[in-house]
Amino acid sequence: MMNKYFDSNEKVFDITERYPETLDVFAANGFEHLKNEAMRKVMGKTINLETACKTKKINVELFEKKLVEVIDQTRGNLDATLNQTRENGDCEVSILGVLPCPVRIPLMESFTKWLQEHEKDLDYKVDYELKAANFGVDWIRDEMEKAEEDSISDLFMSAGFDLFFDEKLMGKFKSQGVFEDMSGFENLNNDFQNDEISLKDPKGQYTVLAVVPAVFLVNTEELKGRKMPLSWEDLLSGDFENSISLPLNDFDLFNALLLSIHKEFGEDGIRRLGKAHMRSMTPAEMVKSNVRNTSSGIPTVTVMPYLFAKMVREESPLKAVWPREGAVISPIFLLSKKSSRDKVKPLVDYFMSKEVGQMLSTSGKFPSTHPEVQNGLTEDQGFMWIGWDYINSHKDLGALIKECMDIFYQEAGVK
Numbered sequence: 001m002m003n004k005y006f007d008s009n010e011k012v013f014d015i016t017e018r019y020p021e022t023l024d025v026f027a028a029n030g031f032e033h034l035k036n037e038a039m040r041k042v043m044g045k046t047i048n049l050e051t052a053c054k055t056k057k058i059n060v061e062l063f064e065k066k067l068v069e070v071i072d073q074t075r076g077n078l079d080a081t082l083n084q085t086r087e088n089g090d091c092e093v094s095i096l097g098v099l100p101c102p103v104r105i106p107l108m109e110s111f112t113k114w115l116q117e118h119e120k121d122l123d124y125k126v127d128y129e130l131k132a133a134n135f136g137v138d139w140i141r142d143e144m145e146k147a148e149e150d151s152i153s154d155l156f157m158s159a160g161f162d163l164f165f166d167e168k169l170m171g172k173f174k175s176q177g178v179f180e181d182m183s184g185f186e187n188l189n190n191d192f193q194n195d196e197i198s199l200k201d202p203k204g205q206y207t208v209l210a211v212v213p214a215v216f217l218v219n220t221e222e223l224k225g226r227k228m229p230l231s232w233e234d235l236l237s238g239d240f241e242n243s244i245s246l247p248l249n250d251f252d253l254f255n256a257l258l259l260s261i262h263k264e265f266g267e268d269g270i271r272r273l274g275k276a277h278m279r280s281m282t283p284a285e286m287v288k289s290n291v292r293n294t295s296s297g298i299p300t301v302t303v304m305p306y307l308f309a310k311m312v313r314e315e316s317p318l319k320a321v322w323p324r325e326g327a328v329i330s331p332i333f334l335l336s337k338k339s340s341r342d343k344v345k346p347l348v349d350y351f352m353s354k355e356v357g358q359m360l361s362t363s364g365k366f367p368s369t370h371p372e373v374q375n376g377l378t379e380d381q382g383f384m385w386i387g388w389d390y391i392n393s394h395k396d397l398g399a400l401i402k403e404c405m406d407i408f409y410q411e412a413g414v415k
């Protein structure tokens with residue numbers, strides 16, 4: 001794969017030096033030591049990108065693509081043409097939110113093309129700001145804390161529960177009936193509406209576009225006699241204390257994980273999850289074999305999005321496991337303002353189209369709720385969904401997430 005930023009024969013240090021935004025990608029894929037500046041300068045200068053990927057049994061082309069996407073998003077070289085800034089006072093419909101990094105660029109290019117093709121049909125201007133998920137949602141949070149119904153955007157899009165169910169943010173509008181599910185789907189995809197699960201909001205307010213599933217990536221060389229973990233219950237059994245890497249920096253997925261464990265295993269489950277989490281270490285700590293279960297500091301299990309687990313080569317000691325109870329899911333929500341229905345509905349129809357659903361399912365391994373999309377899942381690839389009853393029985397999920405996080409951090413020793 002050719003790109004305009006770097007070559008696979010370049011040293012890892014040189015790539016991270018020019019593009020520090022790639023460090024999170026390296027760390028999330030087994031190169032945690034690069035987060036330490038001293039280690040990055042020493043080890044990063046001795047190995048090129050292609051060799052580094054081979055040592056971790058990672059597909060070089062897919063990893064390179066991920067690095068390019070992050071650089072593109074951070075440098076904003078595409079944002080000038082993919083975003084319409086909110087400086088234009090004559091825009092009548094506004095869209096706000098974040099998109100998962102792996103699909104943001106193709107989705108925004110598709111949306112831009114769709115807008116151009118339907119410019120004559122839309123007798124109003126569309127203003128949209130859809131940033132990459134790695135930017136977080138604080139920029140939306142700051143705006144929402146003081147917003148009133150008439151001043152909020154017409155359409156919101158984001159994964160996770162924090163932003164959309166926090167009573168200080170979008171939750172207050174939920175209770176006021178401001179939003180409406182405009183998908184028009186009587187039934188969702190069979191993967192998400194069956195005897196085991198239903199993502200369709202019974203109150204007709206929230207729309208679920210797709211989901212980000214979390215699965216296990218097990219390093220079989222680090223099991224050290226322990227049985228292969230096949231379920232969330234296995235991870236919390238005590239056999240994997242201080243052995244699991246969790247997506248702490250992926251707030252949407254981590255929050256979904258906390259809520260799912262809380263629902264299925266209660267506060268005790270959160271405590272056990274905290275004990276299982278492997279803390280980050282400095283190089284000095286790494287050499288002290290008595291500090292942790294494995295002297296090498298390599299996690300036995302990494303909980304990660306399904307997309308990244310699919311990047312691992314078959315011959316690798318890293319094995320992807322779809323949990324027996326189901327993959328924890330972070331839903332990608334659409335919130336559509338009821339009062340703007342006439343103008344918002346065509347936009348919702350686009351985002352809920354089969355074309356977009358197929359793009360999410362294929363490019364990002366984010367299974368779509370569109371009833372006609374083939375997500376390519378097997379019968380044993382189910383989901384651990386907290387459910388609408390759980391959501392509606394807790395007035396403020398934002399506060400509950402904070403409670404779970406405090407318990408987790410206390411047990412994990414993370415400050």
